[in-house]
Amino acid sequence: MSLITPSHIQLNEEGRLKHFLTTEGLSQPLLTEILDTADSFISTQERNVKTVPLLRGKTVVNLFFENSTRTRSTFELAAKRLSANILNLDIARSATSKGETLMDTLWNLESMYSDMFVVRHADSGAAHFIAQHITPNVAVINAGDGRHAHPTQAMLDMLTIRREKGPFENLTVAIVGDILHSRVARSQIYALKTLGSTDIRVIGPNTLIPKDIESLGVRAYNNMAQGLKGVDVVIMLRLQKERMQAALLPSEAEYYRLFGLSTDKLALANPGAIVMHPGPINRGVEIESAVADGPQSVILKQVSNGIPMRMAVMAMAMGGQNQTRQEEG
Amino acid sequence: MSLPQPAALLDKMTRDLQNLTAQEQNEVVMIGIHTGGAWVAQQLHQSLKLDNDLGSLDISFYRDDFTQKGLHPQIKSSTLGDIEGKTVILVDDVIMSGRTIRAAMNELFDYGRPAKIILACLLDTGRRELPIQADVVGERVTLADDQRIKLSGPEPLALSMATIAKQGSPA
Numbered sequence: 379m380s381l382i383t384p385s386h387i388q389l390n391e392e393g394r395l396k397h398f399l400t401t402e403g404l405s406q407p408l409l410t411e412i413l414d415t416a417d418s419f420i421s422t423q424e425r426n427v428k429t430v431p432l433l434r435g436k437t438v439v440n441l442f443f444e445n446s447t448r449t450r451s452t453f454e455l456a457a458k459r460l461s462a463n464i465l466n467l468d469i470a471r472s473a474t475s476k477g478e479t480l481m482d483t484l485w486n487l488e489s490m491y492s493d494m495f496v497v498r499h500a501d502s503g504a505a506h507f508i509a510q511h512i513t514p515n516v517a518v519i520n521a522g523d524g525r526h527a528h529p530t531q532a533m534l535d536m537l538t539i540r541r542e543k544g545p546f547e548n549l550t551v552a553i554v555g556d557i558l559h560s561r562v563a564r565s566q567i568y569a570l571k572t573l574g575s576t577d578i579r580v581i582g583p584n585t586l587i588p589k590d591i592e593s594l595g596v597r598a599y600n601n602m603a604q605g606l607k608g609v610d611v612v613i614m615l616r617l618q619k620e621r622m623q624a625a626l627l628p629s630e631a632e633y634y635r636l637f638g639l640s641t642d643k644l645a646l647a648n649p650g651a652i653v654m655h656p657g658p659i660n661r662g663v664e665i666e667s668a669v670a671d672g673p674q675s676v677i678l679k680q681v682s683n684g685i686p687m688r689m690a691v692m693a694m695a696m697g698g699q700n701q702t703r704q705e706e707g
Numbered sequence: 708m709s710l711p712q713p714a715a716l717l718d719k720m721t722r723d724l725q726n727l728t729a730q731e732q733n734e735v736v737m738i739g740i741h742t743g744g745a746w747v748a749q750q751l752h753q754s755l756k757l758d759n760d761l762g763s764l765d766i767s768f769y770r771d772d773f774t775q776k777g778l779h780p781q782i783k784s785s786t787l788g789d790i791e792g793k794t795v796i797l798v799d800d801v802i803m804s805g806r807t808i809r810a811a812m813n814e815l816f817d818y819g820r821p822a823k824i825i826l827a828c829l830l831d832t833g834r835r836e837l838p839i840q841a842d843v844v845g846e847r848v849t850l851a852d853d854q855r856i857k858l859s860g861p862e863p864l865a866l867s868m869a870t871i872a873k874q875g876s877p878a
Contacts, residue, residue: 394777394780411780411781414781414782415778415782417784418765418767418768418782418783418784418785419768420784421784421785421786422768422785422817425817425818426817426818426819427817427818429817430768430769430814430817431768431769431813432768432773432778693768693778694777694778696777697773697776697777697778698777700773700774700775700776700777
């Protein structure tokens with residue numbers, strides 16, 4: 379599908395971000411700039427007054443065609459802490475023709491003078507589609523599209539890794555579980571590659587690992603004992619039962635026995651390895667409670683880092699739109 | 708036009724700041740504006756023998772030209788301690804339009820309510836666009852329309868003159 383190839387529609391003429399749709403195809407300096415900007419926002423989040431005036435007077439629309447609690451609320455908080463006005467729209471998935479419905483919705487929202495859309499959609503490519511058809515000067519942020527990409531989640535994970543473990547070059551990272559349905563995994567792999575990680579692994583049953591995954595420059599394992607050896611960062615993924623159309627798993631108990639992150643299995647990774655999970659976690663399905671709540675877990679730090687990361691991306695994209703607007707005079 | 712040596716200006720600024728804060732009842736803290744102002748503040752913080760931590764301010768999130776220029780690509784973190792009820796010496800390298808200082812004051816107030824703010828700048832080039840004046844100035848200079856002054860540092864501090872191609876937005 380041509381809509382979801384890596385594209386430069388997310389950059390303006392000066393190479394600055396104007397939409398944020400995917401981590402694929404973005405340069406290392408740009409990804410580093412996003413991380414540095416998010417780091418700067420962290421310091422503002424420790425103050426009594428947590429808002430900065432950057433997006434004062436702007437209107438951000440949270441356009442969620444698919445349910446989400448964490449992502450939507452952190453985007454909402456991020457927008458508010460940038461002093462933007464935010465409108466939350468939860469739109470149930472419509473059975474009618476997607477293209478038409480989407481465009482009708484957009485035209486209506488554009489008529490309300492919105493400056494930015496944060497889009498979550500069950501269809502891969504939805505945010506790209508919107509970015510291509512939107513009025514000039516309106517920024518689009520992808521908050522997760524189908525199996526394709528979830529770039530702000532990937533970047534908040536990169537921020538967490540960099541803050542906890544330092545530079546990416548020497549880190550071995552394993553992504554464990556349902557790679558097949560995971561937009562998070564895909565966005566993480568592109569970001570990790572670009573940021574310099576050379577040893578990226580995916581671990582899971584064959585049925586949940588895409589056939590062509592190694593073409594992305596990662597190594598695939600079907601065995602936790604082998605895959606976790608020497609790993610510095612373990613990223614667990616949620617089993618996405620709602621996206622599974624066929625019997626891809628024998629049973630949850632069997633999956634947990636083989637691929638669940640228990641205290642024993644975590645001991646196979648490097649001492650001091652961090653444990654991550656994009657949430658929501660299924661305790662006892664992909665991760666043991668003792669691990670999720672244990673000293674190596676940074677799962678709640680990921681949630682905290684979600685706010686400064688989303689502030690960074692929103693501020694940069696809005697800034698990139700402003701530049702364009704200026705050039706158009 | 709020959710530019711002054713920063714070292715001589717810093718001596719003068721130190722004396723002026725000493726006089727200005729001699730009777731100060733509140734605790735005095737110093738905060739430098741990134742990047743040049745932070746370098747100047749480092750020197751003044753030493754020469755004034757302030758024993759509390761030197762603060763720094765990156766005003767990128769408070770600039771009034773965000774809608775024209777977007778976000779600065781290299782943002783540093785602001786690091787400052789408690790300023791509530793204190794006398795803040797705010798330090799910048801060059802004051803021109805006054806817009807940087809306005810942004811810096813807006814940011815300061817998101818950290819607390821200082822009792823007083825004293826503004827100290829190495830150079831004042833005039834050309835003000837806002838009604839903001841420095842309390843302590845190393846030297847006042849006059850620039851042609853296309854001239855801008857740049858401070859390099861942190862060691863040693865040196866001033867240089869640059870000619871800009873077109874009328875840009877002042878620092």
